[in-house]
Amino acid sequence: MKFLPISLLIMALATATALAYDPSALQDFCVAMNSVSCAVFLNGKFCKDPKQVTADDLLFKGFKYPGNSANSLESKVTPAFVDQFPGLNTLGISMARIDFAPGGLNPPHTHPRGTEILVVAEGTLLVGFITSNQLNNTLLTKVLYKGDVFVFPIGLIHFQLNIGNTSALAFATPSSQNPGVITIANAVFGSKPPISADVLTKAFQLDKKVIDYLQAQFWYDHN
Template identity: 70%
Template structure:
């Protein structure tokens, strides 16, 4: 009897496991339109709800993704985000969207989304994309890189939290759209975070981590690191 009960308990826990790993909490109502942070008096994991009686259609609306982003920057790319900060009605719904514009040879540099998986679809141009796996259990193995050349209509997935990038390898502009599995995916641009933090990371840490001389770290920390969005 105890063995059967224990087996049943394991099955029940396993059946609920997928829900425990969801990026954003599931909604408990039709919608929870976000209140602007500047007027909120309560802080929660996400945003508090607007009175449903005050909700209007514009709370679920955004206009402008037909307009190209300004790629006149050192990276030659521009991410236009549409998350809960642009559409309050996305609050608790667990999705968001971005448009990414790339100048010729423009780069969306290595970065991660700590709270979301990303699904990218190319509309125009040719992109070289990829992501790197987390540290393998076997210390003799290296982090594996998955890459692909994408053309209009192609789709590629970047798993949640993994470092990934996109590079326009064409002579013309490129455009892609991406859906993300969080109302607020977050973004950590690797070079910016490591070499452009405020205050800067101790140089002894970086020289040992990257196995380079101090003058290399001096140079990198002195650069202007451009955020992608």
């Protein structure tokens, strides 16, 4: 019995450790400050006084009309993230409407802070994601039809391509109020300032002229 208090202490410490964790990041970075004099926000947003919240704060009407897919990608993402829909703040969920013209592409991209579930509302989409280096960068791909649902795990590169002869429509639900979007081509070849050509020629095993050409392109952001 003399060992019982020590056992209880160990159990208590283990429980405290299991219950204590850092919240998930909702922005790219948050530099710590010792003074609040120049603080802007913590993890995304301030909260409205709950006594002043109305039903309108929990309503989003941005999905009523198709997004304009008349662009180089022939697709348009209409996000309902916390910036567009403040009622999502702290709820850990968001949505996006994705409109595709025939042949339209939502190009390879990642969401660093959210897993995404996609449901096809109209049309036929070729979708896929690439696993991490640990799993040999395996491509997992599928053709989706109306009513089909597919999941893209957090942080993995994924895409959607309209392979039908008509327009397509899909709705995505990331598991974060602010999942973030990193479009691979835009980030690598359109960064400001540009990534050194020495880095990119070696990383992609391309001639510097090709890198210069890619960096000179206009990388359209359809989000």
